[in-house]
Amino acid sequence: MFQYVLKRLLSTIPVLIGISLFLFIMLRMLPGDPAQVLAGQMASPEDIKAIRHQLGLDRPIIVQYGLFLNRLVRFDLGRSARTQHPVVKEVWARLPNTVLLAVAAIALACLFGIPAGIIAAVRPYTWLDHLFTSMALFGISMPVFWLGLMLVVIFSLILQWLPAGGTGSWKHLILPSFTLADFVVAFITRMTRASMMEALSQDYTTTARSKGLKEEVVIIKHALKNALIPIITVVGLQFGLLLGGAVLTETVFAWPGMGRLIVDSILARDYPVIQGTILIFGLLYILVNLIVDVLYAYIDPRIRYD
Numbered sequence: 001m002f003q004y005v006l007k008r009l010l011s012t013i014p015v016l017i018g019i020s021l022f023l024f025i026m027l028r029m030l031p032g033d034p035a036q037v038l039a040g041q042m043a044s045p046e047d048i049k050a051i052r053h054q055l056g057l058d059r060p061i062i063v064q065y066g067l068f069l070n071r072l073v074r075f076d077l078g079r080s081a082r083t084q085h086p087v088v089k090e091v092w093a094r095l096p097n098t099v100l101l102a103v104a105a106i107a108l109a110c111l112f113g114i115p116a117g118i119i120a121a122v123r124p125y126t127w128l129d130h131l132f133t134s135m136a137l138f139g140i141s142m143p144v145f146w147l148g149l150m151l152v153v154i155f156s157l158i159l160q161w162l163p164a165g166g167t168g169s170w171k172h173l174i175l176p177s178f179t180l181a182d183f184v185v186a187f188i189t190r191m192t193r194a195s196m197m198e199a200l201s202q203d204y205t206t207t208a209r210s211k212g213l214k215e216e217v218v219i220i221k222h223a224l225k226n227a228l229i230p231i232i233t234v235v236g237l238q239f240g241l242l243l244g245g246a247v248l249t250e251t252v253f254a255w256p257g258m259g260r261l262i263v264d265s266i267l268a269r270d271y272p273v274i275q276g277t278i279l280i281f282g283l284l285y286i287l288v289n290l291i292v293d294v295l296y297a298y299i300d301p302r303i304r305y306d
Contacts, residue, residue: 034268098257106239140186258277
């Protein structure tokens with residue numbers, strides 16, 4: 001297992017280099033001049049030229065990428081073109097908020113999605129199954145920004161129970177986490193239902209029932225345990241997407257996370273911050289997938305990584 005984890009960690013190096021190269025080229029292809037944005041509309045051509053030289057944008061793109069890789073090897077993501085603060089400092093100030101929001105959302109999604117999928121699988125084609133399936137379809141179809149705005153209108157403006165945005169207490173976490181969890185609940189419910197229905201049709205569940213075991217024991221100990229692999233896969237993938245895909249939610253609720261940092265940096269053409277945050281997102285996604293693969297071996301003893 002240690003050798004497998006070490007190999008996976010080493011394999012992230014070329015992946016991150018590929019991400020950085022693709023991102024570096026795509027950013028330079030976007031319309032707009034970062035020097036012009038930083039200098040302002042009334043800046044003279046000399047001022048814009050001086051800013052381009054200060055940012056190193058007047059050098060060939062190959063030289064710029066080489067300097068970026070040189071800093072990256074030393075774990076230096078550069079400095080923000082807007083604030084002149086180190087990118088690592090900018091990211092570290094927002095990363096805990098993003099992780100907190102993603103963890104809260106995935107916890108809520110599992111809390112509601114897994115039981116709903118189990119009930120739907122145990123009572124297939126009944127009104128409960130149709131209810132949870134319809135709710136899952138509704139959750140997948142619901143736009144995140146629209147749901148967030150509706151929750152703000154209902155619980156913040158009309159009822160005045162919860163704050164509309166920002167951070168400060170656990171109440172600020174409720175609306176954005178529920179907004180993010182709604183989309184994930186649908187995936188977890190559908191996957192749990194499908195995996196449980198397959199597990200309940202296997203011979204080992206029939207054997208367990210023939211031994212006189214209680215239905216709850218058959219469902220939880222035998223069926224659910226064998227259905228966990230695809231469920232954990234979906235949970236892990238969705239958690240990785242939540243870490244990097246909460247841009248709309250963080251914008252709607254003014255949540256100071258990395259999603260808002262990316263949006264603000266794109267508007268300001270702040271290349272170092274954009275590159276640093278997306279690389280961090282890529283690294284987190286790789287680590288989440290590695291943790292999911294390791295969990296496979298603990299859930300199913302038949303899985304071994306040689």
